[in-house]
Amino acid sequence: MPRVLARFSIPLAVVVLILGGVGLARASLDELAVAQSLSSSPAALLGPINSLGRTGWDCTPEKAARAARVREAELPDDTSR
Amino acid sequence: MLILLAPAAAGAQDYPQPRPQPRTTDAAALLDVARQREIRERIELGFREELKGDWKRAAAEFGRVLTLDPKEPQGSTARYDLGLAQAHLGQLDAAVASFGAAIALDPDFFAARVDLIAVNLMRNDLAAARRAADDLLARHPDSARGLYERGLIALKSGDAATALHDFGALLQANPTYATARYDLALAEMKLERLADAERDLRAALAIAPQFARARFALGAVLLRTGQRDQARLAFEAAAQSAQDPSLRELANSMRDSI
Numbered sequence: 507m508p509r510v511l512a513r514f515s516i517p518l519a520v521v522v523l524i525l526g527g528v529g530l531a532r533a534s535l536d537e538l539a540v541a542q543s544l545s546s547s548p549a550a551l552l553g554p555i556n557s558l559g560r561t562g563w564d565c566t567p568e569k570a571a572r573a574a575r576v577r578e579a580e581l582p583d584d585t586s587r
Numbered sequence: 588m589l590i591l592l593a594p595a596a597a598g599a600q601d602y603p604q605p606r607p608q609p610r611t612t613d614a615a616a617l618l619d620v621a622r623q624r625e626i627r628e629r630i631e632l633g634f635r636e637e638l639k640g641d642w643k644r645a646a647a648e649f650g651r652v653l654t655l656d657p658k659e660p661q662g663s664t665a666r667y668d669l670g671l672a673q674a675h676l677g678q679l680d681a682a683v684a685s686f687g688a689a690i691a692l693d694p695d696f697f698a699a700r701v702d703l704i705a706v707n708l709m710r711n712d713l714a715a716a717r718r719a720a721d722d723l724l725a726r727h728p729d730s731a732r733g734l735y736e737r738g739l740i741a742l743k744s745g746d747a748a749t750a751l752h753d754f755g756a757l758l759q760a761n762p763t764y765a766t767a768r769y770d771l772a773l774a775e776m777k778l779e780r781l782a783d784a785e786r787d788l789r790a791a792l793a794i795a796p797q798f799a800r801a802r803f804a805l806g807a808v809l810l811r812t813g814q815r816d817q818a819r820l821a822f823e824a825a826a827q828s829a830q831d832p833s834l835r836e837l838a839n840s841m842r843d844s845i
Contacts, residue, residue, distance in 0.1 A: 535844055539807035542837055544800070545742045545773055546766050548708045549732060551675075552698050554637035554645075554668050557630040559660050560696070571697035571723075571732055576761040579731035584766040585795035586830060 546584040626657045626665075633668055646672035663692040667699045674706050682706045683715070697727060704736045713744045731757055738770055747777035765795040772804060776811075784808050799829035803838055810845065819845045 552567035560568045573579040611617060633648030649669035657665055670685030686703040689696055700723040707716035720737035723730060738753035754771035758764060768791035775784035788805040791798055806821035819842050826838035 535841070536807070536810050539803070539810055539841055540776060543773055543776065543804040543807050545739050546770050546800075548705060548739055549701075549735060551671060551702050551705050554634050554671055555664050555698065556634040557627045557661070557664075559664055560698070565698070567698035567701075568696075571701040572727060572730060574729040574731050574760045576731055576757075576764045576767075579735070581731060581735050581764070582766060584769070584800065585791075585798040587798075587800050587834075 547582050547587075549579075549581050552580070622655050626652055626655050626661055629655075630661060630665055630668070633665075633672075637668060637672060640675075642672040642675040646676065659692055663689040663696050663699065666692070667696065667702070670699070670702060670706070674702070674709065679706055679710045683710070695726070697723065697730065700726075701730075701732045701736070704733075704740075708736070708740070713740055716740050717744065728756075729760070731761065735767065738767070738774075742770060742773055742777075745777075747774045750774035751778065763794055765791040765798055765801070768794070769798065769801045769804065772801070772808075776804070776808060781808055781812050785812070797828045799825050799831070799834055799838070802828060803834065803841075806838070806841060810841075815845050 552570055555565060555567055559565070570578060570580045611620075629648045629652045633645045633652070636642070636645035636648060646669060649665050649672060652661070652665040653669065656662075666685045666689035670682045670689065673679075673682035673685055683703065683706055686699045686706065689699040690703065693699075700719060704716050704719040704723065707713075707719055717737065717740045720733055720740055723733040724737060727733065734753045734757040738750045738757065741747070741749035741753065751771065751774040754767045754774060757767045758771060761767065768787050772784040772787040772791065775781070775787060785805065785808045788801050788808065791801045792805065795801070802821055802825035806818045806825060809815075809818035809821055822838045822842035822845070826835050826842065829835040829838060
């Protein structure tokens with residue numbers, strides 16, 4: 507029995523290593539895909555403000571900064587990326 | 588009632604309506620009138636230069652305004668516009684200082700708070716960007732800009748729970764904003780909420796079928812949950828819709844590696 511074990515131990519180790527390697531490669535592929543799922547772009551800077559100042563909601567940058575709606579807030583649309 | 592409104596009015600930062608200057612022969616008063624006029628004129632000139640994209644000339648105008656010691660709200664406005672010009676000129680540390688000075692003069696100047704976050708992100712200073720975003724949202728929790736930017740900062744710095752909260756809150760008011768739906772899914776992936784991530788990515792793709800990044804991320808989720816055939820199809824679709832050559836190449840490589 508020990509002789510049989512000795513005879514098959516090396517091929518068995520090779521098989522275990524190969525299977526382990528395949529598993530590792532799968533894990534790496536999986537991790538790579540997750541790591542490459544990058545977050546969206548940051549929003550651009552708001553625009554300048556003129557000498558009329560920040561008269562409440564008439565000032566576009568101030569309005570964008572306070573807005574709860576995406577369109578008014580001038581947030582990016584990353585769906586073409 | 589007027590007493591109750593007074594603090595809000597002070598924070599609203601409306602400019603007083605221009606009035607005819609009272610006639611005077613007093614030298615000091617005349618000097619002050621001339622100074623006020625130069626401040627208004629230079630802010631307007633700098634504003635026009637910024638609209639044209641001539642940031643260097645704009646910075647010079649606003650720099651000159653600040654030497655004239657403008658009162659509020661011109662002082663914070665000039666600092667905001669100077670910060671904007673500096674940011675576009677790549678002078679990011681100076682821009683941070685200018686936006687910070689504008690906010691110190693008027694803590695309710697939300698445009699300055701938003702641009703302070705943006706400039707700190709450009710500097711890759713996630714800790715400072717996070718502080719600025721926290722300050723903005725503490726004053727104005729519904730700000731879509733604040734929620735979006737803090738969500739991104741949280742994703743980049745590994746705080747997936749905050750990202751989940753912020754993109755979730757943003758989507759409550761804007762349920763068809765596919766970009767935030769995608770970022771919400773990224774937060775869910777980091778938290779191992781893979782079923783939620785898959786649902787949100789599919790929802791983003793229902794709104795924007797050409798959203799290649801969302802298709803790629805869907806492939807990543809499917810691969811992670813052992814749905815290899817579906818993952819292959821998702822990467823294939825990502826490669827077909829990608830405008831970015833590097834994403835297309837990566838999606839093709841992922842498809843071939845499965």
